[in-house]
Amino acid sequence: MNKPHFRKPLILTFLTILLLCLSFPPADLGYLAWVACIPWFILMVTEEKYICLYSLGIGAIFFIIQLSWLRHIAFIAWVLLSLYCSAYFLAFAFCTRYITTKLKLPFVIVVPCIWTAMEFVRSFLLSGFPWFFIGHTQYQYLPVIQIADITGVYGISLIIIMSNAAIADLLSLSFIRQRRTFFKLTCILPSVFLAISILYGFSWLRHYHPKEGPVVCMVQGNIPQDLKFESTEDDQLQILKKYTDLSESMQSTPIDLLVWPETMMPGILNIDSALTGRKIDLLSQLTATSLAQKLNTNLLLGGIALTFEGEEQVYFNSAYYYNRAGAFIDRYDKIHLVPFGEFTPLRNYFPFLGNLVPYEIGLTHGHSRIVFPLETLENEYFIFGASICYEDTVPSLIRKFKRDGVDFMLNITNDGWFRDSAELDQHLAIMVFRAVENRIPMARAANTGISSFVSPDGTIYDKLTDSAGKYREISGTLTNRIKFVKKYTPFYTLYGDWLAILCVATTGITLMIAIIKPRSVATREPA
Structure with missing residues (x-):
């Protein structure tokens, strides 16, 4: 040549x-x-x-x-x-x-x-x-x-x-x-x-003439991944306090649902703390109950769940739902895990691949979609679903939730792994299409950003920013109403x-x- x-x-x-x-x-x-x-x-x-x-x-x-x-x-x-x-x-x-x-x-x-x-x-x-x-x-x-x-x-x-x-x-x-x-x-x-x-x-x-739905508050604590990844008990207490303080700052604001991002609840909520012997598990469980009662609101909290299959411990990336009385209602376990992020494919055959996974433990995928009931302060009733992290990029999952009858979808994510990078913007851009495809409002609670609300027409009508206009790696709360359209099933959903x-x-x-x-x-x- x-x-x-x-x-x-x-x-x-x-x-x-x-x-x-x-x-x-x-x-x-x-x-x-x-x-x-x-x-x-x-x-x-x-x-x-x-x-x-x-x-x-x-x-x-x-x-x-x-x-x-x-x-x-x-x-x-x-x-x-x-x-x-x-x-x-x-x-x-x-x-x-x-x-x-x-x-x-x-x-x-x-x-x-x-x-x-x-x-x-x-x-x-x-x-x-x-x-x-x-x-x-x-x-x-x-x-x-x-x-x-x-x-x-x-x-x-x-x-x-x-x-x-x-x-x-x-x-x-x-x-x-x-x-x-x-x-x-x-x-x-x-x-x-x-x-x-x-x-x-x-x-x-x-x-397009949207109607206003429940008031939802997204809590964004901006916990550095380095602190969260290899956290001591003191670090876990610090994370719990940071998110609790931000949540309690909303005590004078009537809200229907308060949301913590993916894995931001440092303790395990579904196991008797006496079995684990960990102080953070007990404090996390008490915090969930007291926070719901103090704020008179429903809670969706991102955390790790633990179950036992015989003598084997099985861990899930989960979203826990509590009602206003502080009672645990249900839990959604993440279905679509990230390969080499949350689990290791073929690890039994190639053990060295485990070195590529940032978790000390491997996570297990959930088996079913869970929809949560929500009664608002105005005595209206809604049904919503939760996706965790990468799941809002999976069209088929959100489409199935829509066919399950949800009125809106939440996404809880911790993009702190990627720091102040364009990944946060790219992730949000993809979520816009899930809203349009299914004509379903979506809202996101993200640990480091970008916490936001997206309407069924794809408009990002609110996102958390600071006074300087920065929207990545900041902390705060974002409160707004869900905007939805009269329920119908789009061609794509079908x-x-x-x-x-x-x-x-x-x-x-x-x-x-x-x-x-x-x-x-x-x-x-x-x-």
Whole structure:
């Protein structure tokens, strides 16, 4: 490869990485997503060699940059997850080139279909990592994202990538020989899809009239993870006092539900403290009861639960619910655990993998969704569910809660692992889509931020900030009313990821046809 020819792919590769990174938080310039992949796609239709290598490089560098907050937990996890995610970029490029070359199908249809399929597979394969979907970049643009209640976030991803593919195809002149018949399709299809999406969005927003629901208070203690992770009994007492003091500061404010983030209750609440012999367990249990009574409010408290299976101790990441009288009502155990964060896959076969887990103990996943009843001070009745940490990024879980009949969802999380990083912003952006997809209000209590309220149209209508406007690594309380719409079941809630599944099926079928088709028929002239 001569130097001038080598320069063009490098420039286009660099531009793609730059634009993709700027599209997501922390830069958060979501509008750039509509052009971010154009340089990459031009490479796909103009370069005969090394396109898979360029694509792997784009993915690896992009994910290494965007996942840099993982270095605070484990360097090896940061590198391995980045490489794993970049493999999807490689697979995307290979499938796109192979199918378009052999079957002569329109680039503007093949590319968004394969991209959407890859995002969907990444959302569940090997426990799933539904992060950095290109549709997530649009969380601030309400008219664009309303169609998620039909297609899920995948519909927004498909339209963005279709637009990128169309522009790249037109700019590359690759359609002159093989795809002249697709010229009108390339020009019209993205415009039609985008117009339908925006018109639907404006129509839905015009008829959106939210009602006010229960008053919920989020407590954000900003406990450093270093203090919490290797805490002494004195440290645990300090954490308990910090959250108790913040909660009691709300004593003069009527609230229906007070929420502590994930694992912020330092003691175990579901076991007789006499069995554990730990002072912190007794104090935590007394605090939960007294706090509910003193504030005359219901409580949702994040903590660790302990049960016994024979002589084996089994631990859960849990959300405990107490009524106003201080009586324990029920507990939700986290279903979707984070691999190499809360449990170690294949640990029985490869014990050394246990060194990658930041917990001294392995956690066990819960087995069922739990819905909690809530009676407000105004004698209204609601049903709500809780997701813990990463679970609000799992579309199927929130969709199932909605089908269980919940009126709103809470998320309790401790993103203190990632300090003052863009992970907190990225996490919140993803939660917006769970609200829109199911037309369900969501609220979050986060230890270090970002505690917030999200309405069914995707608006982040309140979040905890300090006087300087800082919203990460601060402490305080955030109180607001839940905003909800008249209960109904959106298309997406009923039928789930139908669009993404359709893209997977279409990709699989066309790939099989391309493999079966005789090579001699698929000769391709250089673009």
